[in-house]
Amino acid sequence: MASVEIRDVRKAYGSTRVIHGVDVDIADGEFVILVGPSGCGKSTLLRMIAGLENISGGEIRIGDRVVNDVPPKERDIAMVFQNYALYPHMTVADNMAFSMKLRKADKAEIESRIDRAAGILGLKPLLDRFPRQLSGGQRQRVAMGRAIVRDPQVFLFDEPLSNLDAKLRVQMRTEIKELHQRLKTTTVYVTHDQIEAMTMADKIVVMHDGIVEQIGSPLELYDRPGNRFVAGFIGSPSMNFLDGRISGDGFETDGGLRLPLATAPAGSEGKPAVYGLRPEHIALDPAGIPVTVKVIEPTGSETQVFADAAGQQVVCVFRERITAKPGETIHISANPRLIHLFDPQEGSRLTH
């Protein structure tokens, strides 16, 4: 096991720059998730760690070794691909043994390692099957088994769950997390799914357009998003953003609704701002502001309400059942300690 250090790493394809100087520290044994919308450079960064892409600038260290010019096979990493990349002409056992066979490892050692990995992943009855004969979840497990047998310093996962159906994805999420808790191997995991990131990571790196927007634990990112992008990306449904200005000890939306603030930032009186409010932090309150219900989506455990707040859309999530019909007015309020203020131009966080 080893730490991974990413220092001012850049990537350019010709004159197209896709990663503009990224710094990430990954501690030994940590589970780090790179998350961001497609095209943000997260997969490219992972592939640079793996050695599948050249590093255009900066430095990547695995352990205390700079690996910029180290070929992939000598980096001591193992990668799980989105499409699993299992060798179709090899059985499950051969797929797992391939890397050790190339290293001309001892036959007994190969067998014991496969046996151990197959035991961990529940693959023992499938060892003689070919990839075609396996279900999506089983293939996923074989791909992980292939990584485990190598006992690498770092595991790299490239969107490993995106080819699975929703139910299996939740199950595999738990399995991967359990696996990490058991093996404690440093893991870098790429996904575009913020729920995956929130549920599995020790540390999340939110990327956007080739830069790191914020690094932190899942709850840090949820509680104190550093900017409007992170605030909108983390959390489901997304945070509501209301345009308006700071006035007195509160916030007035462009439509004239007054919302509470715990403390207005100093010297901000009258300045435009964006009021960030998570749907789940909104409560029904007869003394609150009036909003017009547009769509109601009951999910059983909770109810999502899409409403119009004086010209701006607000999404609310209530634990209680809502009896209001579309077109009716409900009154809502927000806990002032759970709101976020952002700069309308920069998107940076105003409250502290």
Place this chain on the structure above:
Amino acid sequence: MVDVASTGMNHRPATGSQRSAWAKLSTSSGWLGFWYMVPAAGILILFLAYPLFLGVWMSFTDTRIGRPGEFVGLENYEWLQDDTVFWLSVFNTLLYTVVASGAKFVIGLYLALLMNHHLPFRSLIRALVLIPFIVPTVLSAIAFWWIFDSQYSIISWSLMKMGLITENINFLGDPNLARACVIFANIWRGVPFIAITLLAGLQTVSPSLYEAATLDGATRWQLFRYVTYPLLTPIIAIVMTFSVLFTFTDFQLIWAMTRGGPVNSTHLMATLSYQRAILSGHLGEGAAIATAMIPFLLAAIMFSWFGLQQRKWQHGGSND
């Protein structure tokens, strides 16, 4: 759902027994399928099975052009047994097929691997590779005939200008040189088909397999040996079967370049059969030579049939 289905089943025999045989036949999907097959079967019987049968039958007769033959049993084949020219043509055909097919495979695979890389002007190179395949065989054969001409050969001319030789090389006049020349021409013509087909096969291999194998520690050679080659074997089997069949039965190239000469050294079974049957008029004997090709071709097909048998890993999964 179950109710509807079971009542439907109960009704059917009652009405069915009252229908005429014709009504039953006209709704039978097997009968309909037979009619769809008739045109194709007719064409195959008329243009493939009948000539084949006629050819085999003729090989048991002493038919000549302008004279209907009589059944002579295996006499033609007994004659061939002692015919040194026939055995020479068998040897030539085998040599031609083995050397040309082997070379075509190696060169074709090499070109396919090369074209699968990110080369500059890749599409132009692919188009260039196809040229030998597009040019009509007779045309390219005539071109080679000139290239290998005993007096006007450009190769002889160039080598003489460079001072490497002092007199023209008699390419198509020397038995072994002539063999080499026709094999070279065949390779030149056959490579594009193999290269393009194998390239198509290469492009179906997922790039992430190469990445996975690279991370697993495979060298370039091991990538080829353990990933590319095994995934390509089904296509190699198909393309090599066709290549062997086409090469074994080759006629045009030889006939346009050497007509089997010098002293029969480039006669293949196909050209010898044509010469004996059509030019000399011994239809029965020519048919016997052509029929003698059948066991060889059958062996080649059987070989690839068993080679082509779906490998276990190609079988689809049931729960996918």
